[in-house]
Amino acid sequence: MHLDIFKAYGFTDAPITSKAFGTGLINHTWKLTYKYKDYILQRINDNVFKQPADITNNIRLLAEYFKKHHPDYFFVAPVKTINGTEMLYVKDEGYFRMFPFVMGSHAKDVLKIPAEAYEAATQFGRFTKLLAGFPINDLKVSIPDFHNLSLRYRQFLNAQKNGNPQRIKETEILIKELMGYTNIVTQYENIIKDKNFKHRVTHHDTKISNVLFNDKGKGLCVIDLDTVMPGYFISDVGDMMRTYLSPVNEEEKDFSKITIREEFYNAIVNGYYNEMKEVLTQTEKKHFFYAGTFMIYMQAIRFLTDYLNDDKYYGSKYPGQNLVRAGNQAVLLQLLFKKEKTFAGLL
Secondary structure (H helix, E strand, O other): OOHHHHHHOOOOOOOEEEEEOOOOOOOEEEEEEEOOEEEEEEEEOOOOOOOHHHHHHHHHHHHHHHHHHOOOOOOOOOEOOOOOOOOEEEOOOEEEEEEEOOOOOEOOOOOOOHHHHHHHHHHHHHHHHHOOOOOHHHOOOOOOOOOOHHHHHHHHHHHHHHOOHHHHHHOHHHHHHHHOOHHHHHHHHHHOOOOOOOOEEEOOOOOHHHEEEOOOOOEEEEOOHHHOEEEOHHHHHHHHHHHHOOOOOOOOOOHHHOOOOHHHHHHHHHHHHHHHOOOOOHHHHOOHHHHHHHHHHHHHHHHHHHHHOOOOOOOOOOOOHHHHHHHHHHHHHHHHHHOHHHHOOOO
């Protein structure tokens, strides 16, 4: 690691230890120890986040808002360099930022019990609720069109016309199945025109590893705020459903292991709703189930689009990986729809 990084933070007069940390796929992360204090250092992936300064701007504004309006909220703000900046650029190395390591905290990669889903949903709901008065137009869009289902659907249609002909032929049945869910796209297009759906400060990446827990299993706060930008609540609730409901993730090849855990669905809805019930409109409250179908469908067509386009976006560690992911998500979506009547009366 480049010594200029340590010098920028004044880490010069004592030994520094560092090791790779976490399981994130986008940014590179290390845990540092300097003078008996622990820190998290990250290199921002500027292939994904084209304007790293926008992320820094967003996190600074959020920190200032919480400090002024909700000083008791636990917000992990970046450590500043000795020059007072929250982000550091090192030539040939990239963009870096540092956070204090929260002692006594841990993140989870796998959900084991519904209580963990409830705690996570509570934290994501609280985050958005407390920012209800934030001037949302001040936030920069860190990834344009990140959860734009209309765009993802158009890309899916384009891949069916211009993708790899052999792969298009091979996946005819799955393509037909996913084309049968176009009502999800229509509903999304109605939502973005509906004044009863509010643009809110939305996390956009609500996987379980983006919540810190204490040693008693209680949620402390949300982390990894790079994707925080204006959005709709269906993104956060939907991403929790996509990643919490089944005991296996999108990499599972044995589709018989994919299930919808009803108690986890209840935990997500109850945790998020208990925080957001005074903020959500009546129209929004009717769209919790849709949120799950929205995110699962979008991810299914994104994986299949990439497979048809020869794995140019997500890449592939083995032949057919994106096809496995797409099929996995299609099964998850099908199973969720089978539970629609069961979940209908939750709110």
